[in-house]
Amino acid sequence: MPELELDLTVNGRRITRHVDPSYRLLDLLRDDLALTGTKEGCGAGECGTCSVFVDGKLFKSCLMPASKAQGTTIETIEGLSRPGELTPVQRAFHKTGASQCGYCIPGMVMAATSALRENPAAGIEEIKERMGGNICRCTGYTKIFEAVEIARDVIAGTLPETALNPELTKTSYIGHNTRRLDAPSKVSGRLKYAGDMEMQGMLHMQVLRSPHAHARISRIDTSKAEALPGVHCVITCDDVPGEDGFGVFVHDQPIMARGKVRHVGEAVAAVAADTVRIAREATKLIAVEYEPLPGLYDPEEALRPGAPVIHDYAADNVVKHIPLRKGDIETGFAAAELIIEERFSTQQVEHAYLEPEAGIAYVDHDDVVTVISPSQNITHHRHMLSTIIDKPINKVRFIMSPVGGGFGGKEDMIYQGMLALSAMKSGRPVRLVFTREESIMASAKRHPSRTSYRMGLTKEGRITAVEFSMLSDGGAYGMSSEGVMRKAAILSCGPYEVENIKVDTTVVYTNNTPSGAFRTFGGMQAQFATESMMDMAAEKLGLDPFEIRRRNMMKAGSRTHTQQTLNSASIDRVLEAAETASRWEAGPPNVRGANRSDLDGPDTRQPCTLGARFNEARHQIEKAKVAS
Amino acid sequence: MLTCDTYLMPTSLKEALEAWAAAPKGSRLVAGATDILPWAREGRGGDVHLPSMIDLSRVTELCGYEVQGDRVRLNANVVYQVFLEDKTLIRLLPNMPYCAAWFADDQIRQQATLVGNIVNASPAGDGIPPVLTLNGEIELARLDHGAVASRRMPVSDFITGPGRTEMAPGEIATAVILDAMEGYGGSFQKVGLRRSLVISAVCCTALIKTGDDGRIIEDVRLALGGIGPRPIRLRDIEEMLRGRQMTSELVAEASLKPAEMVASRSRVEYRRAVTSGFVEAAIEDALVTLGAPKPEPDQRETLHA
């Protein structure tokens, strides 16, 4: 392969390199220069984790072929300040706590720096627009923008340097704005996530994934892939030495497809090779013969008699059914003066943490199989892996790397097993970094749900009975489904005291992408239905929506849906805070208040506009006119 | 993943045309690379291997722009950010800054070229409707017996469908030539899933010139994107408005018809609703840049009630 000769200046140092002509600037920085503060969140220009300065202008390095950098001057996050020092922008991020998982933060710091270099007097709207190419999934933008405004004012001299110092905490941290200990490593780009780590002799893994939703695998031929120069090993389910199967509740998922595939994107085989490019080529040389099977894509169909069976152990396709009973709903509905029936559905949701799944595995000098990854559940993973690879627990180690956002999506052991197997087979450290597309395709999602709801109420708005039935699409594997159903059932009827309830939550197998843990763990789906019912009930009864909630809310001494007696409850304070903050005008939900003071006031979201820099420019011209 | 055997960076047009003529089948020209790199990924082009990539960004003749009488010649390497920063272009191409503000983000705009956007010929390409209102012509160069030869054609003829153009093998787009529209008000409307980094579901642009009193519409140009296989100019609506006294009723009337032109394959009802609102807002916003007062939202509501 002809190589590309590059000569450029990076963070003040002249660099000459011979690289693959397909390299992007991002690859040069991360792989050749070990400048891993620049991240790859998407590889497609969408996220801004890869932002760097090229000749003073901010660019997305994932969209820049390395050749374009020939002769340029590059500045990365590592070049903003000397080691151990932080710029005012970085210090302001540290101060406001603008670094949750931190994965977006180097890019955010670069974008903020660029915005203030372009216009040191930029107003907040212009700052927002200039940083519009950078996404954060966990800090949220408020603290970030707060930091940029502080930095701007400190740089301009309108705020003293001391504004960057931590707030003084006296004897207690509680109730104080306390700085995060790990923030300096995040704002400076020094923190190494799994995909940033390298080991000597490290190989790169790529995974062959199923194009079918449901198919029997009749043959896998890996010989051509194994013969490709640069390939060290190819693994399939046949390489599993122990008892295959993982999952949070049922161990129904093999490390790689065994006998059949159950969803599009399921891992079928994996290759470890000298480079990502070789590993990727090798996956294309693996021949897999599939016999397509009828697929199941709808949870209701999964329950029909005669439906295709996804897992032999569950002939009815049910992963878990959680029934919950309290009182007697017949009595409750008989006492009702109003009965409302509705159906609700929610969709599948991707976590979209900015750090795509990544990990390194190696077998150490004492034969300890070690996996480094941003796993949200290392102890459980360790136990499962020890059974799968048939090693005693003291020969299996999991190290949790910084999690670049998880939201529940990194609880399942969907790739750590493959890493361990290939490290064992090749005898070398092996790293796998998902692409964004792979992350979306192969990781678990929030459960799509369908809820049938029946609620009985008195004219005064007291709930007399609830019948709640939720069917969730668990997708191809069990993962955290059972726990999610439990939580959905426990939280089903919300923070309201109901004497008579009949709750059923059921999750079934389909050939859709597996569903798993996701923030709220089933609570959101249930609350969406319950809170909507409360509003509909308020409307039908002519009651204020806050009032109907107050009439039903749990208090100290209330019995929950699972019959626990509460010592305290805070829903009254929550309602009060929400009512005040929204400037709610009392009345039923379908009646507009006389003043509509809930609209357009402070803290309401304004319609989306762009072009703050024009308005500000115009404003400056007008100011100048007035002055002269 | 995009891979290639060679990545060339010619510095003159002749050199580029020679490299392009000699390039093995399947090679590609590259400008900003903001379409090509994301295309070569799972779910779109997949892994793509190109024998040769010929990068035009260092070709001297393709850099910069020139004002030629009442036309502006933008050479192929002009990137979107220039429309937000270059004072002369802001004055002469009054709808381009607004288009640029809605295009991708500040970083991608440093790289993405207007010509790349046109050649890519996406039905939702944001630069195309403004270019149609600016009576854009594209210039295409080729090698003819070893010498550089070129031809020109209107962009409206050049783009023949989604991703399809009249570009012939061996040709390189060298410039887009636009009307200079000093004194016109310009605007751009766009809706997608979020504010930055989003492909238009619908976009609409206007250029407008009023008489001295600000009431008579002397000239108006309108175009829509995202509503069918390719962006379109709204010549009949322009005709209807030209020479008329500006009233909000007239603008509201003009905004009804374009909805019928929506010929997308998806979300037709939504696009129709948006289209009407956008034509009206585009005209109003363009007038605002000429100094007209900004209409209050409830004023609009009353008008449509």
Ligand SMILES: Cc1cc2nc3c(=O)[nH]c(=O)nc-3n(C[C@H](O)[C@H](O)[C@H](O)COP(=O)(O)OP(=O)(O)OC[C@H]3O[C@@H](n4cnc5c(N)ncnc54)[C@H](O)[C@@H]3O)c2cc1C
């Ligand atoms: C995150 C992101 C956001 C985006 N947002 C928007 C948006 O808001 N609106 C929008 O319209 N587009 C958007 N795009 C798409 C893209 O940025 C534009 O289409 C851009 O204008 C393409 O220009 P380029 O110079 O990068 O083209 P390239 O990717 O380099 O090339 C595009 C195509 O044109 C050909 N080509 C380029 N130059 C020439 C030439 N001189 N002669 C002949 N052929 C040529 C190339 O071979 C290729 O086929 C976005 C892209 C990304 C990644």
Ligand code: FES
């Ligand atoms: S924008 Fe470059 S990695 Fe996401």
Ligand code: FES
């Ligand atoms: S801190 Fe921004 S993505 Fe996690």
